[in-house]
Amino acid sequence: MAEAAASSPALRRMDSIRRHLLPAPPPVLHQNPSSAAGVEPSPVIIGGMVLDIHAKPSMLPQPGTTVPGMVKYISGGVARNIAECICKLGTRPFMISVVGNDMAGDFLLKYWRSAGICTDGILQVNDVTTPIVSNVFDGSGELIAGVASVGAVENFLSPSWINQFRLHISAAPLLMLDANLSPRSLEGACKIAHESGVPVFFEPVSVVKSSRIASIAKYITYTSPNEIELVAMANALSPPQKYNFVKMEQCKNKAEAVEYLFEMLSPSMFFLLKKGIKLLLVTLGSNGVFICCKESTSFMKDQQKSGIMPFSTQLLEKLEGWFPSNMIANLPREGSSRTFVFHLPVVSASVVSLTGAGDCFVGGVISALCGGLDIMQCVAIGIAVAKASVESEANIPDKFCTASIADDAKRTLLSAKRMWCK
DSSP: OHHHHHHHHHHHHHHHHHHHHSOOOOOOOOOOHHHHSOOOOOOEEESOOEEEEEEEESSOOOTTSOOOEEEEEEEEOHHHHHHHHHHHTTOOOEEEEEEESSHHHHHHHHHHHHTTOOOTTEEEETTOOOOEEEEEEOTTSOEEEEEEEOHHHHHHSOHHHHHTTHHHHHHOSOEEEETTSOHHHHHHHHHHHHHTTOOEEEEOOSHHHHGGGGGTGGGOSEEOOBHHHHHHHHHHTSSSOOOOOOOOSOOSSHHHHHHHHHHHHHHHHHHHHHTTOOEEEEEOGGGOEEEEEETTOOOSOOHHHHOOOOOOHHHHHHHTTOOOTTOOOOSOOSSOOOEEEEEEOOOOOOOSOOTTHHHHHHHHHHHHHHTTOOHHHHHHHHHHHHHHHHTSSSSSOSSOOHHHHHHHHHHHHHTOEEEEEO
């Protein structure tokens, strides 16, 4: 006893020196009380909450100087946008993300608090800058240039933070991940979902970050790349690079453009299906969407286990029992391993801003999936919701007109075409 007491001051001094010399440990993440009890099933959305700074010049930008225009702060981030869209379509999401304890972080949390959405999964960290993306657009709403500072998502949206909401993920009808997450966090979240049979929706975010699918492809049920993200994902899974995409310089009409896109992209699509991805939704901008999958795939978690989530009642009423008679096949269907590719066109829109269109497409698809609709109707709704977004200044419109969405979805389905069946 006396010997231990004598050595105690020396041990305390050594401990003091150790604390000064070694780097500070990561912040302690305390168990969230709500995750220890039973949780209500909600789609879980994990990824970036970002303050978008939108700069739109009123004249042609000049290199090396400023020009007059309009600058706005807008709530953004791929995962955040998708979660807000889902909420406005009548489905309550559970968001897992990170912001700084600063003005931008408070700005981003304002909508969540005003809408009464649970913020337990959003980590607010002191002395950390909230993710910010600064975008410059041309007069037609197309992005000219942008700079993203989203390091906080990779550094603090860690596997240990995500793991605290294991019960939320296990109870969810669907898990959506955006590629702003670090590879370790993506893999950790996917494994939790896989253990409970929860389908995973991967949003590639950008060409560079889309390659993060390499370690998680076998867990992915859905993914929604554009043309160049699709090719980047295929190349990430098949080094050295085998796949490419060359934009068509001229085409006589939409049908010719769609045929060319299918010819260019089908090798990448079929390869990704072989690598374990269940369903590809390839967004083609004004040329619509390709749906690519194996016919025998089951997409959603067992409805007996998950139940059908709340969805826009008005929208369901307008779509209930409606499906175009010219559709050759519906998806999914058991008992076959054929590969299907469908093309769904977009509805013409008066473009104001294109930045939220992809996120609203995914939000519309996810919300409709959780509402129990089939995949063709879900994609048509996603296209209709994206149309509402491009006609709005904000990333996510203040409100959606259910009558317009239903009508646009019906028009899209009536023009759907089967591109491939083998």
